[in-house]
C-alpha cells in the first residue's frame with residue numbers, strides 16, 4: 001500500500017467523525033451564559049438533556065415534545081428561575097413560567 005493511500009483514508013475517517021459530531025450537537029442546547037442560561041428550543045426534545053448543568057437558572061425550552069411535565073422533569077435544576085415553554089400559551093399572554 002502506498003503511503004499516500006493511507007493518508008487519504010485517514011482523512012476520510014476524520015471527515016466522517018466530524019460530520020457525526022456536528023449531527024449530534026445539532027440537538028444540543030445552546031449555551032448563552034455558562035452554567036446559567038441555556039436555550040433548547042425547537043430541538044424536538046422529549047426530556048431534559050443530561051448535558052444541562054444543575055446550575056441552570058434560565059431555560060428556554062419552547063417547541064419541544066414534552067409529553068407530561070412531571071414534578072421531577074425540571075427538579076434537578078434547583079436554581080431555575082425562568083422557564084420558557086412558549087408553545088403552551090397562557091391566557092394572559094405571558095409566555096413563560098415564573099417561580
Ligand SMILES: *[C@@H]1O[C@H](CO)[C@@H](O)[C@H](O)[C@H]1NC(C)=O
Nearest residue numbers: 033034035036053054055056
Ligand atoms: C460551571 O460548572 C462546572 C461544573 O459545576 C464548573 O466546573 C465550572 O467552573 C463552572 N463554570 C463557571 C463559569 O461557573
Ligand SMILES: *[C@@H]1O[C@H](CO)[C@@H](O)[C@H](O)[C@H]1NC(C)=O
Nearest residue numbers: 053054055056076077078079
Ligand atoms: C444555586 O445557586 C447557589 C447560589 O449561587 C449556589 O451556591 C448553588 O451551588 C447553586 N446550585 C446548583 C445546583 O448549582
Ligand SMILES: *[C@@H]1O[C@H](CO)[C@@H](O)[C@H](O)[C@H]1NC(C)=O
Nearest residue numbers: 069070071072073074075076
Ligand atoms: C413527585 O410526585 C410523586 C407522586 O406524586 C412523589 O411520590 C414524588 O416524591 C414527587 N417527587 C418530587 C421530586 O417532588
Ligand SMILES: *[C@@H]1O[C@H](CO)[C@@H](O)[C@H](O)[C@H]1NC(C)=O
Nearest residue numbers: 052053054055075076077078
Ligand atoms: C444534579 O442533580 C441530580 C439530582 O439532584 C444529581 O443526581 C446529580 O448528581 C447532579 N449533577 C451534578 C453535575 O451536580
